Amino acid sequence: MSAETKNIPPALQVVAPLAQPGHNYESISRAISDVILEKPMPKPWYATIAIGLSLLGILGASSAYLFWEGLGLWGINNPVGWGFAIVNLVWWIGIGHAGTLISAILLLFNQDWRTAINRFAEAMTLFAVMCAGIFPLLHVGRPWAIFFIFPLPNTMSLWPQFRSPLLWDVFAISTYFTVSLLFWYTGLIPDLATLRDRSKKGIGRMIYGIFALGWRGSARHWYRYEMAYLLLGGMSAPLVVSVHTIVSFDFAVSVIPGWHTTIFPPYFVAGAIYSGFAMVLTIMIPVRIWFGMTDFITTRHMDNMAKVMLATGLVVFYGYCCEAFYAWYSGSDYERFMMLNRATGPYAWAYVCLLLCNAVSPQFLWFKWVRTNPLPLFLLTIVVNIGMWLERYVIVVTSLTRDYLPSAWGEYAGTIFDWAAYVGSIGLFLFMLSLFVKFLPMITIFELRVQQHQIDNGEIR
């Protein structure tokens, strides 16, 4: 072993095994399924779901009042027609990117370290997309007429406007959600069967049984399963790129300086993965400790994910530089002023913070110590999450406050109702996550067994 390590550059040396030694198939199954079937939930879990529920309550109440009174409750105005709602939408969609990336891309590149984290990341993806999904409804002026947006046959004999990026969003996001859901569920089937077999309560067996779709683990089942899973992986791979590309079109297609730029698609996708991984880590780092999963989700995983963050973080930084450069290079007064205003105008604070969070902070990830230590890494991911939210804020708000006609310039500030919707969505997210860890295996049992097998045979470390 030491012989090999010598001629591997330090950056590529594995910092820890994929799983701590001393496990066998049985111990793996128990370790994971007992969380659901046997052990009581750890205290932090109760705290989390409590917070989640109360924030969710805020979301409910504030949205109800919003529907009642009208969007005037928010900070939006002329000229700033879009505010928190869109910022949050884009932020959540971005977060929702880690899942498919891990499950699809890493699967296709057959990165074995995905095994322990993909279930979790995918779940998180689904919940993030759900959170994103509530904002369009809150955002429109007449939610009761929102069905106009869907291409349904109707007595007006009218179709929606297919040239509008907002319509593309509808398709992109719903597709993304559907595929992710299928992918996740398919992956769950064998484990659901395991739970069905291990659970003692009749009701539990019944429910797990139904969703296990009569999985018996026969060779044919496995054959079909592998096939389906691979296909879905292939299908969702392009989605990773497409979704945020299309979301970025909302801005890129417009004429507003600061929106109308070709760098957006790649830079949004990179940003999405960046924030996605950040969020996975934010959640995973505590959870693996609370539920004693440190054996399976090791420093190795954190290290790898941190590296991905570093890479994507740099791409995002490159994006910022491009924006600035294009603004200058375009020679257009509108573009140049937009950049100048962003950096020195009334909202400079947001721009500076965003640079600190997204461009400076990831540089710490060059250090192994940061990558492999839970606490600093955890804090850093929080910073990045904030940074990515600010990025959307800067793009959406500052560009709109001062565009073409100086006479029509304006200001924007979120109101209490804007914040309520935002923290409310976080509440929804936490709530769903809590349910997930309570009722479903947060790590793929059967894949871990396969991995254990490979480890035992020394195929992987």
Next chain:
Amino acid sequence: MAQVFHRSANVLARASIVGGGLVAIAIVTIASVIYRSPVLTQVNIAKAQPVPFSHQRHVGGNGIDCRYCHTSVEKSGVANVPPTETCMTCHSQILTDSEMLQPVHESWKTGKPLEWTRVYDLPDFVYFDHSIHVAKGVGCTTCHGEIQKMPLTWKAKTLHMAWCLECHRAPQKFLRPKDKVFDVDWKPAADKSERLEAGLKLVEEYNVNVEQLTNCSICHR
């Protein structure tokens, strides 16, 4: 260990796959059927009126021209529901003591207007103009149906936007010669191609700017 489910469950599972789809389709279909049905559109449902005014009698029977009562149909957006005065032009002589016409005489005496129930009720964001339709050869019965056969007046068409667009997208299907606009008994040529041909001629003749008919602001402002 014992299976949770009996074998037969497999059948249920398979059935549910198909079943689910069918249910979804059923719901959508039923909903849209109801939406288009008289329950909501009120088509062919006669409305109670203070006076059981019969177009059948006045138009079909006495052959009174539409414009005798609906005076402004050629000059204005609204056709004008006749004032009591108009009724009295005849009914000060005819049926003066009929029970049925009591409200009319009442209104004439007291100066308190009759309150009719609206039968054709467009949403307020739609601006329909009678004068232009009449001028361009859209007949009364095209929208109001066989009014001369209605003992009490009812709505003959849904007034759905799709229905408006049938004509606004292809007026040739509905236009008729100018002198037949107020002719309630006019029937288009039985033969389809012949009908269309005649229609196209009229579109030409009336100088109908068809592509303009689908401008949103033609009806919505």
Next chain:
Amino acid sequence: MSPNDLDNILTDREAPASMSEHQDVNYWRHANEFNGAVTIDDEKHREFDADDPENLDHAGRRNFMKVMGASMMLAGLTSCARQPEEKIVPYVKPPEHSVPGRFQYYASAVSLSGYAMGVVATSYEGRPTKIEGLKEHPASLGSTDATAQASILDLYSPDRQESISHAGNLATWNQLVADIARAVGEIDTVDGAGLTVLTETTTSPTVQGLMAQLQQQFPEMKWREHDPMGNNNARMGALQAFGRITATKIDFLKAKIILSLDANFLNEGPAHVRYARDFAVTRSAEANADAPDYVAREHFAHDEMSRLYVAECSPTLTGAAADHLMGLRYGHVEALARVVASRVGVANVTADPEKVAALDGAWIDALVDDLTHHKGHAVVVAGEAQPPVVHALAHAINGILGAVESGLVTYIDSPEADATDQQGSLRRLVDDLNNEQVKLLVILGGNPVYNAPGSIDMAAALNKVPLRLHLTPEYNETSELCHWVVPESHALEAWGDLRAYDGTHSIIQPLIRPLYSSRTASQILSLVLGEDATTTDYDLVRRRFSGLYGAESEAKWKKALSQGFVEGTTFAPVSVSYRGSIPAETAAVPTEGLELIFRMDPTIGDGRHASNGWLQELPKPLTNLTWDNALHIHPTTAMKYELEQEDVVILKVGEHEVRAPVMLMFGHPQGVATLHLGYGRQVAGYIAKDRGFNAYTLRDESSPWCINEGVTLKKTSSTYLLARTEEHNNIEKSLQTQAQKAEDRHLIRSGTLSHYKEEPDFAQRLGHHAPERENTLYNPDEKDYAGLSWGMTIDLNRCNGCSVCTIACQAENNIPIVGKAEVAKGREMHWIRVDRYYKGDMYNDTVESAHQPVPCMQCENAPCEPVCPVGGTMHSKEGLNDMIYNRCVGTRYCANNCPYKVRRFNFFHYQIREGQDAPQLKMMRNPNVTVRSRGVMEKCTYCVQRINRARIDAKVAAAKIGSDVTAIPDGTLVTACQAACPSQAIDFGNINDASSRVSLRKQNTRDYGLLADIGTRPRTTYLAKLSNPSPALAGADAEAHTAEH
């Protein structure tokens, strides 16, 4: 309008109660129902508007949770809700000549501070819905000002006094009659001693006649006048110059050199609409002879322009229009007048050299040079705020300059019913009151308790009168102190007459029976005269009319009704001789310390329009301030007192003080501060109450317009939000940036006349060029339509920024007001706004400012269209950018993507907020325009309802004669803003017709598209602004004026 129609309007007047109920039946309520016109009332049942206004009412917020469920359900079900049953209520006996569903138009007049402005009032099913100018009327020429446009709102205002009240209790007309009869009876015994009638400035011949009768019947009675807008200095000036009171009439069509001595003649005074028009004509130099008003420019060479010098102590739009602007302290205006007078050769006038030294010599040299070289074509206009002596000097100068011979200036007898020294009149009134010599005080209109100078304790004086009657449109500070309060009829609901600034006798005719138990001034007077209490306003006006015209009155009357005024009643010129005595100049004016200048508020005047929400929300020229008044000062002065925007200061003069927020105003003369009158109403309705502060309290009756001594200013720690329709953060910095960007982006293109002659297309050369038509992935000719194709031009050289277009649009298109708080958030709803840009350094003594009305540009490549997911805004085949309210779901993407930011979103249900839910307001709505609900985007569509009406009529007419051409003659179809614009800056029409006015304007070399360089291909284009600086001063102003390259 025929007599029979009169009957329809005038039939059976009854006691108030039954009257209103009666109208309900006979007039408007049913009428609009049967053409399906939109009123919120119907609308709330509609798919389009599932959120029931009533439920949204803030009062109803308590049962929020309860109804919540219902509304959510509605939300789900709207798409398949059945329409509720609706009633059709036809006439019993239709009025003659009325075609249901068609507008009817009546020539009438509204009062412009007591003078007549001819208007055409639109009636729909018996409801007045819109006011336009009357082409033939000398004071209007087809245009109006903002207050005339907004007066339609006054008619339906929820804040109106609705019923006669006595000591705060409801009372009937008959009780009033009895009480007055009693009081008059007592007075009668002493020849009417103790009877005093207090009026505002009025020109009504009827009132004049009745007052004459009154004075005859009661020789001892007194007629007092008090009117803050009363133009008193002009009267006194004439008196000083000629020994008699005359009115001055200026024919600006002859004026090549104009000097304004603190006169805002473009926006104030009974003739300002006419003056603005004539002035605009003299400014519209056209190198190519497509000048639309070629005839009117007979005194000008086709490429000649008038030159305007303005010396003012508070920035006005007239100053903004000036070629040479001088800001100075109040006292220095007189000095300027004197020095100019003596230099042009007015006998024995001396100017205090010390003061003159303070003025810009070169400026005066150039001015005097211009004046003397344009004898007969040069005129000096003195401002209302300036003391009589300045007016006298102006008269003297005009005399010397031959303005009178040339007919540029004409003197006529004052059209006022009783032209008198109102300042003195008020003083005498107060003395009488305090000496308890007044037994019966009849106050016809006005609000003296509120707007008398602070040096007079009107309330105390008033309380000494045993019987006080107040005729007023709304319950105000004065009504509160009067026994009898009688609602005054609005011009649209009662008969009356007025004279225009030139004496033209105009008839006010009602379109609707009074909504409430209101009366007119004439009726009150006839009551005091002891005439039969059932005498109607109609009788009185007719009586006076026949009195004036004797035998031919019948014929004249009929004609006058259809015309709106009596032909040939313009006053003949009177010959006056300058008495040649100007008193020596008063002591030197203090140049230290803060000087307070009082001005009528630019939108709500002296406060008489304070209850008008439209005018309250209309951004004030230059400052864009709404809903408030403030202390306007130059930033440098502010620095001196360590003040910042929105700081609250305590102004103290003598024992009177007010708390005023600071408003930085660029180009404001330094060391001088302007206070606007008309705010700080205590007893008023929702709209007017407690807005701003009452500057009258600081006023002194001896010098009402300026206080230059003993003003103390104390800064407080508190601040006060001023709602302006532009950015709030750091006004100085942001305005600097705005000005800079406006220049960089060539938004407003301007040049000097001489430069324009050298390089006629300078405007088109500025800035980046629009991308080639061919540079598109789509068919470049996609948007070139055959047939009708609408376009608009706005001539910046004519526009003076008066903002009447904004109000006209608001009236035409059912645009709601949103209230101060919402304006502060940047949510005002105006479809056409007037942008103001400063030029140069904000800290200069005077800054150049330009105005630019911005409606929807109807872009051919409209950025808003492709981004809407539901197709809520689409391009029409006539080149309009249609907005379909009922399709809009409110994503606001279109508004974001509009480079001009002309789209407006209903963040709340504005139609029912801010006291706008009063049912009577529904009667005001234009039935041809959808009333927009919450959550919907809206914007200008070139008044598409008017376009449709015109097109349909044209087609129907064509169809009748079997012709296949739809001819809409150029100029017959006008947008609301275009119709209202006094200076005719806006042209609209079919750009496919090469001979249409709009086409000609677009061919003009000054024509350019706003932001055309981003490729939107706007259908609305602008004509560059020209200035005409004196060659002598060119050096100084050159770079400021010459178009930048």
